[in-house]
Amino acid sequence: MSGTPDSLVVDQVTRDYPTAGEPLRVLRGVSLRMTPGDRVAVVGPSGSGKSTLLNILGTLDRPTTGSVRLGATDPFALGARELAAFRASRIGFVFQEHHLLGQCTALENVLLAPLARGRVDDAARNRAAALLERVGLTDRAGHLPSELSGGERQRVAIVRALMNEPSLLLADEPTGNLDAQSGRRVGDLFLELARESGAILVVVTHSAALAEQVGRSLRLEGGVLTDGTQ
Amino acid sequence: MTSLGLILRNLWHFRRQNLAIAAGMAVATAALAGALMVGDSVRVSLRDLAIRRLGPVDHAMSTAAPFDADLGERLAADPAFAAHFKRCIAGLSVRGGASNRKSGAQAAQTAGVSILALDGWMDVAPGRCVINRTLAEDLNVAVGDPIDLTVPMLSDLPLDSLMARRQRQNRAAVLRVTVGTIADGDGWEATFSLQSSQRAERLAWVNAGDLRAKVVRRPRGRATSQPAVARVCNLLLVQARADSAGKEGAVTLNEALGRAMNLGDLGLEIAPVEPGTAALTSRRTYLGPGIEQAARDAAEAAGVQPQLVSVYLANAVNRAAADGRPAASIHYAVVAGLSEPPGGAVGPDEIVLNEWAAGADRLNARVGDTVRLSYYRRGPGGELVEQSSADAPSTSAGQGFRVARIVPMAGLGADRKLTPSFEGMTDAATIGQWDPPAGMHIDRKLADEAYWDRYGPAPQVFVNVRTAERLWGDVFGDLTSVRVPAASAEAFAAELRRRVTPMMGGMFFRPVKAQNVAAADGPTDFGQIFIGMSFYLIAAAGLLVALLFGLGIEQRSRQIGLLGALGFGRGRVRRLALAEAAALAVVGASVGLAGAAGYSWLVMAGLRTWWVAAVGTTQLHLAVTPATVATGWAAGVAVALLAVSGAVWRLGRAEAAALLAGAWGVPTMARRRGGRVGRVAGVLMAAGTVGLFVAPMAGGLSPQAGFLSGGGLLLAAALVLLATRWRAGRGSRKVGAAVVSLGLANASRNPGRSVLAVGLLALAAFSLVTVAAFREGEVSDTSRKTSGAGGFTAILQADIPLAGDLNTADGRLALGLDANDPIWSDATYVGMRLAPGQDISCLNLTRPTHPAILGVPEAMILRGGFAFARNIDTQQENRWLLLTDASADDAIPVIADDDTATYLLKLAPGDTMSVADAGGHAHTLRLVATLKGSIFQGQLLMADARFRSLFPADAGDGVVLIEPKAGVTPAGMAELRRRLSASLADFAVRVEPTADRLARYQEVANTYLATFQLLGALGLLLGTAGLAVVLVRSLIERRSELALLAAMGFAPGRRLLLVVAENAWLLLLGVLLGTVTAGLGVAPTVATGAHPLNFAALAASLGGVLLVGLLALVVAARLAARHYTPADLRRE
Incomplete structure (x- = not known):
């Protein structure tokens, strides 16, 4: 199933955090425009707001001012239930910590994504199997995360993020916890799958190698995104 | 993969933690369901006792004046009788005393003995008796021992009439018998009683002929209309068929009685007196108000002028x-x-x-x-x-x-x-x-x-x-008498027969078994009492469940954040958590039912043994009904779900990003909004506290109720404000130079958990202080006029009422005393008539349906005394005078003990209740005042003049209050009591210090409080043990933090101090809060002096709470002090 072409438009987004004194402004008027298939790596020093930006793009956090639209939808105008549904169907997340449920097998972790949308049907199971095969984990599908290597866990996380054919794929240091060799392999696989999916890809990374693999980079420093308009 | 599959997977994966949560739920269910089972068991036991005690008897008619046993035969011959009833037995039932015939230290006498003769149902050989174990133990006798039974002599003539023979020799007789059998066990032979009470009766079955020979007086010159001695009885007992054992059966039986009765049964006779004249007379001398009116109406109907x-x-x-x-x-x-x-x-x-x-x-x-x-x-x-x-x-x-x-x-x-x-x-x-x-x-x-x-x-x-x-x-x-022309005598007799009813002679059947079974559903539900007593245990279990569940949520916060990131909506996340909790609740509650059975078995065993003073019987047994099991299970599930509801609700409010980062809790802005709500709620509750403290001044509440509930509300307010402060992060103090300050600051890092811990401990301290304050102290000086004994230091109760005033020489003579013995002048005596009925004190667990009533003489009303708790609006300083006030609706004013009114009668001043008089007619009584902690817990008090109109046959003094004169020492009063007891033994008297009676009532209250304390202690143990588990687990979570401190160079001792400071602060705060708020709550109670506080014992109890809590800390501290490895650092 392929979705309608969805553009990502981020317009003058700011994010403040309240403190005892003046609010701490983490993002300062960030703007970004991407179309399906676009890929960008967001780089910058620690504390520059990269994860905050990713959380806002993934609707896990709200901007203080500014707007975000994915296609025709302003997700922050949706109610809680609609937002959850939006997230389940339009956004895929890959975390540095992979965040697999330790009590579920690799396959079950992958099937969490369609479960979030409603129910798991045969089509979902077939897609999960195909994706796991794609990443070389067919024979590990029935294993718990504790029985997988770091790279294998991250591959499961990547498959999970792609299960619902998201319009927007977000990755927060996807290879951050892997050694260089595993990181490269996972990074290659991730980018390949992302390209095949046609989703908009935003990767936050410290890895110069990964950023280079992604191609286009934007720098976020002091809350300001440079080279942010395409 | 389905939601159910995820739930099951979670339940198994986190099974260790879930086991602890389910265990907490099981405890809550065990306490709740167990308490309900206790209530059921007591109710069923009392019901069984009521049924067993009456044996085959379903209906009973007991009269003050004797009648011919032939009435029972005529009744049984009535056509309606055989269709609804099986048999009718006539007998004699009196109340008297007993003594063994031993001397010296072996001598024993007792009163309150139920003496029965029921030939045909309980045959006893002449000269013998069958007594129950209770009486045998009181008299210290065995089979073959001779005993004397003191029995009242039945008289047709009212004791208050001019010509009544009131001397001792006309009032009581002694029946000498030998103990033939001692009836053991719980069959009706050993427990028979028409009264509804769970307390064991002293019972003696005798030969009917022997008893008749003693109780029947044949006055000289009496009419031949009297029944022959061999036929005299005052009791009819009927065994009913299945469908006629209840109220409807009694109606049918009374109708049959009306048909079977003749004028002779009422002591009436119509006979010629002069040529041409016949007269209606009564062997009771006076016709009586009902019969007089019936005679007037009959004469009019017969067309004669009487x-x-x-x-x-x-x-x-x-x-x-x-x-x-x-x-x-x-x-x-x-x-x-x-x-x-x-x-x-x-x-x-x-x-x-x-x-x-x-x-x-x-x-x-x-x-x-x-x-x-x-x-x-x-x-x-x-x-x-x-x-x-x-x-x-x-x-x-x-x-x-x-x-x-x-x-x-x-x-x-x-x-x-x-x-x-x-x-x-x-x-x-x-x-x-x-x-x-x-x-x-x-x-x-x-x-x-x-x-x-x-x-x-x-x-x-x-x-x-x-x-x-x-x-x-x-x-x-x-x-x-009433005279009519002889020619009209037959017509007059027929008209009179149509108009007189058995009730005019005090003859009516009560469905005694149905009534006593109904009364077994006592005024206070034991289930509710034990739920109240187990409150702390249930609360502790609930709080522990909340703590553990919240901890589990915290541990899984990243997983929960992930679900949110994947698109699981908040409601769905909540439902998943709730479903897990429900599964645990079902398992926990099911296991808890087994615990409930054990708990209730233990409680019933306790009621039969350690706490027998509160219930007065060893006949209570465990009885579990399916409905109670289901209710207890459902209640346990409900409590469990309630306990976790807070965490589940908060779960839905948490932001996915924060959860993914491992930060459990709502975002700061929401915290602030929640903080405002919390502050407002806390302030409102504090204002409510002030309102409750002030309400007693306006008369809305008693000071005790106002302050106690105010104290509880203040505690709740303090916890809410504390939670609000900690959630807003303002509880964190600046970390200063000392590691202790770091520990104190850490105490508020997990506000929810900390508040729950503080709340658990505060509840423990609160309940300890309030229980200690309400424990009854020593009985106050009964010689004070304002004490619960009103200045009367002794009380005499006579089963055969005294027909003589102990204050006068003539009265003493009538009682067979030496009128000139100076000892009788050591005291002033106030005699009170007694209409026998149920003991409505806390010693009786059954519902009061026909309470015993005392007639208060005018002298005592004017004397005043005692302490009043509540009363209807009045300007009169002497509230006894309320007994003589007329009311617009003819309700008769009565006074009752305050505890009796509150807990048994469920009446407040101004409320009414209905009682039947001697003729079975209903009268409305209005409660006008209540007495505080009085010796009259067991009876209602009515002005003597009104008493006499309702119960004319209950003449003589059934109770005598004894007030020592000035200068009489306690030893002198003890001697007076002894002499009264010995000299008036023929009247089956019990003479005791009023302090003893008050102490008996207090013992019941203190027994309940002791039970409450014990159950509270169990809850405290549970709470602190759970607290220890939570502390240990939270420290396990923070191992990396403590490892970091170790890596930074904090010595084990300093790390120990950190942990101790953090948790000791919570412990102290909890105990302080609970103690202070409870102290405020019980201040008026303690101030009255009625409940002197044992500060030493209370301090010891609170010290125990602190000690147990500190022990929990020591375990945690030992964990903190151990060596940490770099691996612990990587767990961050």
Whole structure:
């Protein structure tokens, strides 16, 4: 199933955090425009707001001012239930910590994504199997995360993020916890799958190698995104 | 993969934690369901006891006056009887005393013995008796031992009537028997009682002939209408068929009784008295109010004009001279009040004399002369007091009667048959042989022997019958006979038979088994009591579940954040968590049911043993019903879900990003909003506290209730404000130079958990302080007039009421005492009539349906004393006077003990209840005041005048209050009690210090409180053990943090101090909060001095709480002090 072409438009987004004194402004008027298939790596020093930006793009956090639209939808105008549904169907997340449920097998972790949308049907199971095969984990599908290597866990996380054919794929240091060799392999696989999916890809990374693999980079420093308009 | 699959996977994966949560839920269920099972068990046990005690008896009729056993046979022969009932047995039932015949230290006597004779159902050989184990132990006797049973003598004549024989030898007799069998076990032979109470009766079954021979008095000169001794009984017991055991069956039975009854059963007889005249008379001398009216109506229906007759004995009939002084007198003349005196009707202030009385050598009276009468009346204490017609209220004869006419010595003018039989007088051949009742002084020199010789007791003086009723009418009747023409006697008899009912003779059946079974559903649900007592245990379990569940959520916060990031909506996440919790609740509650059975078994065992003082019986057993099991299970599930609801709700509010980062809790902005809500709620609750503290001043609440509930609300407010402060992060103090300050700051890092821990401990301290404050202390000085004993230091209870005033020489003589013994003058005595009924004190677990009632004499009302708790609106300082106030709706005012009114009767001043009088008629009683901690817990108090109208047959003093005179020592009072007990043994008396009675009541209250304390202690143990588990687990979570401190160079001792400071602060805060708020709550209770606080014991208890808490900390501290490895750092 392929979705309608969805553009990502981020317009003058700011994010403040309240403190005892003046609010701490983490993002300062960030703007970004991407179309399906676009890929960008967001780089910058620690504390520059990269994860905050990713959380806002993934609707896990709200901007203080500014707007975000994915296609025709302003997700922050949706109610809680609609937002959850939006997230389940339009956004895929890959975390540095992979965040697999330790009590579920690799396959079950992958099937969490369609479960979030409603129910798991045969089509979902077939897609999960195909994706796991794609990443070389067919024979590990029935294993718990504790029985997988770091790279294998991250591959499961990547498959999970792609299960619902998201319009927007977000990755927060996807290879951050892997050694260089595993990181490269996972990074290659991730980018390949992302390209095949046609989703908009935003990767936050410290890895110069990964950023280079992604191609286009934007720098976020002091809350300001440079080279942010395409 | 399905939601159910995810839930099941989670349940198994986190099974260790879930096991702990389910265990907490199991404990809560065990306590809740167990308490409900206790309630069921007590209810079922009391019901079983009620059924067992009555054996085959379903309905019972018990009368004050005896009747012929033939009535039972006629009843059984009624056509309706066989269809609904199986058998009817007639018998005798009296209440008396017993003593063994041993001497010295072996001697024993007891009172309150139920003595029964039921030939046909319980056959006992002559000279033998069957007693139950309770009586055997009281008397220290075995089979073959002789015992004496003191029994009352039954009399037809009301004890308060002029001619009643009130002397000791006419009141009680001793039946000597040998113990043939001791009935053990719980069958009806050992436990029979018509009263609803769980307390063991002292029971003696005797041979019917033996008992009749003692209790039946055959007064001299009595009519032959009396039943033969061998037929006398006062009890009918009926066994019903299945469908007739209840109220409807009693109605059917009473209808059959009405058909079976004849006039003789009511002591009535219609017989010729003079040629052409028949008279309705009663062997009870007086016809009685109901029968008098029925006779009037019957005469009217038969078309006859009845001659109503009221006969009395005058001490003197005086003709007044012109100056009002007596000019001439005759003595001991019979006066007859007639509706048609000889010669025709007379006015209310007119009198008729026969020729003899008016004769020259007697009154020398002429028509128009003024005549006054003087005669004896019974005073409030039963003493004979001479009164004059000039002093009689409501007569127009204040100046004397005017002689209307003088009639010849013929017809009514000399009719000895107008006068009923008066034992000792009408049966005497001469006045010289008169044997008048005690207190009636006859100067035989003044008596007219010649008249007696010739005319016997024929009346010499006649007044209007209405005048007679006003002069000497009484509650037990005004008329001594009703005369009708002989030709109309049959018609009159038939009309009368149609109008009289068994209830006029106090004859009516009660569905005693159904009533007692219904009363077994006592006024207070034991299930609710034990839920209340187990409250802390349930709360501790619930809080522990909340703690553990919250901890589990915290541990899984990243997973929960992931679900949110994947698109699981908040509601769905909540439902998943709730479903997991529900699964745990189902398992926990199911396991808890097994614990509930064990808990309730343990409680029932405790009620039979350690706490037997509270329940007074060892007959309680475990009884579990399916409905209770289901309710307990459901309640356990509900409590469990309630416990986790907070965490589940917060779960839905948490932001996915924060959860993914491992930060459990709401975002700061929401915290601030929540903080405002929390502050407002806290302030409102604090304001509510002030309101509750102030409410008693406005009379809305008692000070105790206001302050206690205020204290509880203040505690809740403090916890809410604490939670709000900590959530807002303002509880964190600046981390200063000392590691202790870091520990104190850490105490608020997890506000939810910390508040729960503080709340758990505060509840423990709160309950400890309140229980300690409400424990009854030593009984206060009973010699104080304002004490619960009103200044009376001893109380005498007599099963055979005393017909003599202990304050007077005549009274003592009547009681068979040496009137001149100075010891009797060491005290003042206040006698009170007693209408037997249920003990409505805390010693009786059954519902009060027919309470015992005491008649309060006017002297005691005026005396005042005791301490009042509550009363209806009044300006009177002496609230006893409320008993004599008239009410618009004819409700009779009564006073009750405050605890009785609150917990058993469920009445407040102003409320009403219904009781039946001796004739079974319902009357409304209004509670006008309550007494604080009084000796009258077991009875209602009613003014004596009203008491007599409801219970005319309950004459004599059933209770005597004893007040020592000034200078009498406690040793002197002890000797007085001993002498009273020994000298009045024939009246089956119990004499005890009022302090002992108060202590018995207090023991019940203290037993319940001790049970509450024990259950609270269990809850405290659970709470602190759980706290320890939570502390240990939270430290395990923070191992990396502690490892970091170790890596940074914090020595083990300093890390120990950090952990101790953090948790000791929570411990201290909890205990302080609970103690201070409880202290405020119980301040008025302690201030009254009624409940002196044992500060040492309380301090020890609170110290125990701190000690247990500190022990938990030590375990945690040891964990903190161990060596950490770099691996622990990587866990961050």
